[in-house]
Amino acid sequence: MIGDEERLLFANDAFYAAFASADIRAMQDLWADKHPVSVIHPGADIVVGRAEVLASWKAILRDDTGFDIEHRNPVARLLGETGIVLCRERVGTHHLIATNVFVRIVDNWRIAHHQSGPAPLQAKPKQEEQRPVH
Amino acid sequence: MIGDEERLLFANDAFYAAFASADIRAMQDLWADKHPVSVIHPGADIVVGRAEVLASWKAILRDDTGFDIEHRNPVARLLGETGIVLCRERVGTHHLIATNVFVRIVDNWRIAHHQSGPAPLQAKPKQEEQRPVH
Numbered sequence: 001m002i003g004d005e006e007r008l009l010f011a012n013d014a015f016y017a018a019f020a021s022a023d024i025r026a027m028q029d030l031w032a033d034k035h036p037v038s039v040i041h042p043g044a045d046i047v048v049g050r051a052e053v054l055a056s057w058k059a060i061l062r063d064d065t066g067f068d069i070e071h072r073n074p075v076a077r078l079l080g081e082t083g084i085v086l087c088r089e090r091v092g093t094h095h096l097i098a099t100n101v102f103v104r105i106v107d108n109w110r111i112a113h114h115q116s117g118p119a120p121l122q123a124k125p126k127q128e129e130q131r132p133v134h
Numbered sequence: 135m136i137g138d139e140e141r142l143l144f145a146n147d148a149f150y151a152a153f154a155s156a157d158i159r160a161m162q163d164l165w166a167d168k169h170p171v172s173v174i175h176p177g178a179d180i181v182v183g184r185a186e187v188l189a190s191w192k193a194i195l196r197d198d199t200g201f202d203i204e205h206r207n208p209v210a211r212l213l214g215e216t217g218i219v220l221c222r223e224r225v226g227t228h229h230l231i232a233t234n235v236f237v238r239i240v241d242n243w244r245i246a247h248h249q250s251g252p253a254p255l256q257a258k259p260k261q262e263e264q265r266p267v268h
Contacts, residue, residue, distance in 0.1 A: 019268070036211040038220055040231055042267045045254055046220045048209055060268055069268065075182055077170040077247070079237055082216035084247055086172055086180045094267050097174055099233050099249040103213055113211070113218055115233040116268065117251020120179055133176045133228050134153070134194055134203065134250065 004083070004104075005076045011102055011109035012085040016071045022061040028054055032110040035103050040115040042096055068092050083109055088119055095119040138217070138238075139210045145236055145243035146219040150205045156195040162188055166244040169237045174249040176230055202226050217243055222253055229253040 002010075011030070018026035031037055031053060038048045039056055047056050061067065074087040081104045089096040097119040102109035136144075145164070152160035165171055165187060172182045173190055181190050195201065208221040215238045223230040231253040236243035 035213055038209070038211055038218070040220065040233065040251075043252055043254055046207075046209060046222075046231065048211075048220070067268070073180075075172070075180060077172055077182075079169055079216050079235075079246055080214075082213050082235075084172070084235060086174065086182070086247075088180075089268075091268050096267070097180065097249075099174065099235075099247065101213075101216075101218060101233075101235060112213055113220075113233065115231075115249050115251065117174075117249065118177055120177055133230070134201070134223075134225050 004078055007107065008076045008078065008083040008085060008102060008109050009074055011111070012071070012074055012076075012087065012100055015100065015111055015114075016069060016089075019061075020067050020069050022065060022067050024054075024058055024061055027057050027061070030111050032103050032105070032112045034105075035110075035112050037111070038113045040117075042094070042116045042118070071098070082112075089116060095121070138212055141241065142210045142212065142217040142219060142236060142243050143208055145245070146205070146208050146210075146221065146234055149234065149245055149248075150203060150223075153195075154201050154203050156199060156201050158188075158192055158195055161191050161195070164245050166237050166239070166246045168239075169244075169246050171245070172247045174251075176228075176250045176252070205232070216246075223250060229255070 069091045072088045077084040083102045085100045096116045098116040101113040203225045206222045211218040217236045219234045230250045232250040235247040
């Protein structure tokens with residue numbers, strides 16, 4: 001039987017599949033419609049509200065037949081009716097790292113928040129560079 | 135009577151107060167101890183697990199009597215037993231933007247996840263720079 005964590009990771013896969021295929025309709029269906037939603041795209045400001053969040057996706061996906069994105073090493077964190085998936089993203093040559101927050105709707109998970117920002121390089125940084133800004 | 139959202143913003147304030155005063159004991163008390171916890175510090179990799187998350191804070195706060203951080207414009211998003219606070223951070227001269235996920239423990243909120251990454255400059259970018267990486 002498929003478990004909560006598997007379903008959560010499946011929803012996360014579906015989010016990146018919609019992204020990669022620039023499928024705005026699938027993206028709409030994946031975002032929660034009965035919970036507050038928000039997004040922080042890389043280097044961009046906070047976007048709050050379903051209409052505003054979907055408009056941000058339309059702007060990103062508007063003239064693409066597809067999007068060169070893949071995600072790696074997803075980690076699922078279950079917090080009851082909410083679930084978080086943390087993963088790495090590669091968008092073209094950019095390496096990013098993301099927090100995706102999902103809410104459970106019966107047996108499905110729908111996304112309520114996404115933040116993505118720069119990831120460290122795969123190579124180990126030097127000792128004096130290991131300490132992050134915070 | 136104080137509401138859920140006010141309590142959630144209060145917990146977010148407490149998180150930044152612990153950070154600013156480099157109070158590792160307060161930080162320990164603020165992080166959830168019965169839920170999975172994780173953190174993504176700016177430009178750093180995913181850290182999972184309470185011991186690992188607290189060790190990351192100890193490394194950041196270890197030789198500081200205080201930390202030059204302030205947060206601004208917090209926005210609370212209630213998802214039932216989970217709450218998200220989105221806010222801007224200023225750390226020294228760095229401008230960051232954060233997702234803080236909290237879990238409700240009776241009447242309190244404890245932090246379960248934090249991601250912080252670069253914020254856009256306050257000035258409006260030029261037209262061709264407005265589109266984020268994604």
